[in-house]
Amino acid sequence: MDRVAEASSKSQGAYRLILGMITEGSLPAGARINVAQLSGELDMSAVPIREALKLLEAEGLVEVLHNQGARVAAFDPVEYKEASELHAVLEAYAARISQPTLPSGTIDALRQANHDLREAFQDFEPHAFSEASIRFHSLLYAGCTNSALIELLTKGRLRIAAMRSAQLAFTPRRMEILLREHDEIIDMLESGADGGQLEEALRAHQILNLEDTLSRRVQLANPLS
Template sequence: MRKKTNKRQIAYDVIRSRIVDGVYVPGQRIIIDQIAKEVGSSHIPVREAIHQLESEQFIEYKPNVGAIIRGINDDLYKETLHVLALLEGYATALSCNYMTHDGIEKLKEYNQEMKESLTSFDLEKIGQLNRQFHNYIYSFCPNKLLLSNIQQLLERLDTVRKSEFTFYPKRTPKSIQEHDQLIELLSEGKDLQKIEATARQHKLNTLQAFIDQE
């Protein structure tokens, strides 16, 4: 049983990493024979891995086709951002009690780099710094299951390469200002409900930017 579980995990890791890294693209069919040969297993562990990825909405089954990589349509994209707003808001609030003075200074550095990148309109770098900014906040969050769920949702968005700063450049200056507000609230560390609400609204503003440009 343990060996079977290991093979399933290996197959899961192989398929998932290729989805996240963009090796497998939306609509591409998963060839079970090929994966089984690669991981040195029978079809059963591969099918179990695919079922798990299906439950995580990375894969879907289509009649007469089989398992294919699932794309993210507009509705699913909006739903994912909405859920992320809830989870990220809570994670930011939980991080507050564990945030250090050095942590606050690091967040200021990230946001300053974003401001400097904005002058050259380097949206790709701004997107990377934005992810680093929020991930750094979450590094202080004690709830690892919560962080795992956030990461899964972010990786699902990454499979279609929908960078919020690439698609909504007009929002970038406002987003950086909202970071300043979050830094101030985290440094004060007094009102966790306000921190959660502010972080949640920060993500919802990205959702609204997407809706406005439809």
């Protein structure tokens, strides 16, 4: 591997690790990012970490302040709403067009992911919760062959998860409903339900998740209201 490729590989590795820390909440919104400390924790030099921070800054997940270093971007409800609404439309469409070609074993994998989501929520494990959520929603369009759409969805889901970081995003009441909706969506896929109905159900599910997350944020910001 030449030096340019090696440097790029290290930067991408640092990017994935830091993104994971933001997504699981160990680097919550507004947290200062100490490059020297990260260098020790990730066992790599400061150079790839700074390059990774530039990539995260370009995606709006990190803010680099003049003479103040970097910090995780604060939660922006408008940005979160817009990103989530777009993702809901794209994911529902991807699930619809991939429904006829879902790989064998996808239904069982979806049920396992939903089970893992429940356990992670009950055990208050943000990292496991985020991983299971991403796994579940990625499986919904496992039969999609549109590479550009898959790339948009992958980046979008990670970005949304990062913006929603630092806590389990949903209220217990919403979580119970969410898991039931997941079961209903799985049943629709298994029974070969009409693609339009599947797309509508999945889009509505995502919008309800968005509304619950924003409501929870308001409650946390105004605990006495």
